[in-house]
Amino acid sequence: MSITGSKQKQIAVLTGGGDAPGLNAVIRGLVITAKKLGYDVLGILDGWKGLIDSKHCGFMDLDQVEYIHMTGGTILHTSRTNPYKIENGPEIVKKTLKELNCDYLVAIGGDDTLGVANKLFKEGVNVIGVPKTIDNDLSETDYCFGFNTAISRASEAIENLHTTAKSHHRVIFVEIMGRHAGWMALEAGMSGGASYILLPEEPFDIKDIIKVIDNRWKKGKRYAVIAVSEGAIPKKGTMALQAKEKDSFGNVRLGGIAELLAKEIEEKTGKECRHVVLGHLQRAGRPTVFDRVLGTRLGVHAARMIDNHEFGKMAALKATDIVSIPLEKAVGKLKQVPKERYEEAKIFFETGDNDE
Numbered sequence: 215m216s217i218t219g220s221k222q223k224q225i226a227v228l229t230g231g232g233d234a235p236g237l238n239a240v241i242r243g244l245v246i247t248a249k250k251l252g253y254d255v256l257g258i259l260d261g262w263k264g265l266i267d268s269k270h271c272g273f274m275d276l277d278q279v280e281y282i283h284m285t286g287g288t289i290l291h292t293s294r295t296n297p298y299k300i301e302n303g304p305e306i307v308k309k310t311l312k313e314l315n316c317d318y319l320v321a322i323g324g325d326d327t328l329g330v331a332n333k334l335f336k337e338g339v340n341v342i343g344v345p346k347t348i349d350n351d352l353s354e355t356d357y358c359f360g361f362n363t364a365i366s367r368a369s370e371a372i373e374n375l376h377t378t379a380k381s382h383h384r385v386i387f388v389e390i391m392g393r394h395a396g397w398m399a400l401e402a403g404m405s406g407g408a409s410y411i412l413l414p415e416e417p418f419d420i421k422d423i424i425k426v427i428d429n430r431w432k433k434g435k436r437y438a439v440i441a442v443s444e445g446a447i448p449k450k451g452t453m454a455l456q457a458k459e460k461d462s463f464g465n466v467r468l469g470g471i472a473e474l475l476a477k478e479i480e481e482k483t484g485k486e487c488r489h490v491v492l493g494h495l496q497r498a499g500r501p502t503v504f505d506r507v508l509g510t511r512l513g514v515h516a517a518r519m520i521d522n523h524e525f526g527k528m529a530a531l532k533a534t535d536i537v538s539i540p541l542e543k544a545v546g547k548l549k550q551v552p553k554e555r556y557e558e559a560k561i562f563f564e565t566g567d568n569d570e
């Protein structure tokens with residue numbers, strides 16, 4: 215059964231992977247611009263799962279998207295379903311698009327979602343991508359929307375934890391999302407005045423953390439707040455970690471490193487330690503101004519890309535411009551924190567070496 219909107223040209227849109235503040239801004243930017251260009255936009259529900267199960271919310275009108283750029287989450291809902299892990303998944307996706315009368319598809323998501331979009335493009339689907347991840351680890355775009363909101367939340371948490379850590383003479387480990395890239399821990403840690411920052415890119419030695427803690431005690435500060443990326447790993451053989459479960463894209467579910475560190479450092483130093491896991495609080499709720507504007511601009515560009523038939527590409531931020539980049543160039547390449555950025559952050563760690 216095919217469905218038809220008020221216009222001849224129909225775009226399907228979906229959001230995949232973890233939600234990020236700014237997704238609704240992209241949807242609004244896309245719907246309003248597409249309407250002006252003569253398209254109807256059909257909202258697919260639950261990410262790629264919606265194109266397998268044929269679940270949609272109908273054609274979106276202007277009332278439906280009014281003011282949604284100020285809201286968190288995604289009005290289209292999301293999932294971590296990978297059609298390439300489902301029997302005949304890609305064929306079902308193509309069949310569903312045909313049945314829904316949608317010649318065009320906009321996939322908003324991270325590396326997993328955009329990887330699927332790239333494969334579908336090679337199989338003939340007129341798809342364009344919009345990069346999204348609070349982790350900010352996607353290549354070929356300077357910033358992803360959602361990241362600014364997430365680091366603002368994490369920075370505020372780190373900043374606030376100073377007063378309680380100081381009052382009790384405690385070390386507080388703050389676990390920050392970010393999987394295999396430490397952008398969030400780095401920037402939130404720098405902004406929130408963390409005493410030490412641990413990133414997945416730089417395996418840590420517990421002795422270095424203890425050195426900073428001891429030094430702060432020697433100086434009479436007698437507290438520390440330490441930013442720990444959830445993907446932070448110890449140098450080989452220095453600490454035991456547990457095996458973790460995986461999702462359908464093979465991503466490991468992380469978490470627990472701050473708790474382990476708090477236990478081990480309390481044992482080794484005798485200083486009272488606590489841990490806080492910020493988790494989904496980082497990506498929940500209203501987007502910052504930066505993410506609202508970036509999301510909106512990407513949505514506008516996505517509609518124009520469809521109109522210009524720039525398929526197989528994604529909208530991306532380069533300096534202050536929104537540009538179109540081939541998906542092939544962007545997917546499968548993790549953008550991690552370069553050494554120089556960590557060196558800058560390390561200047562503020564009080565190791566006792568020339569930091570009086």
Ligand code: F6P
Nearest residue numbers: 232347348349391392393468497
């Ligand atoms: O990729 C975004 C992200 O928030 C990561 O920072 C985090 O590791 C992961 O998603 C959490 O996934 P879930 O929401 O499935 O628990």
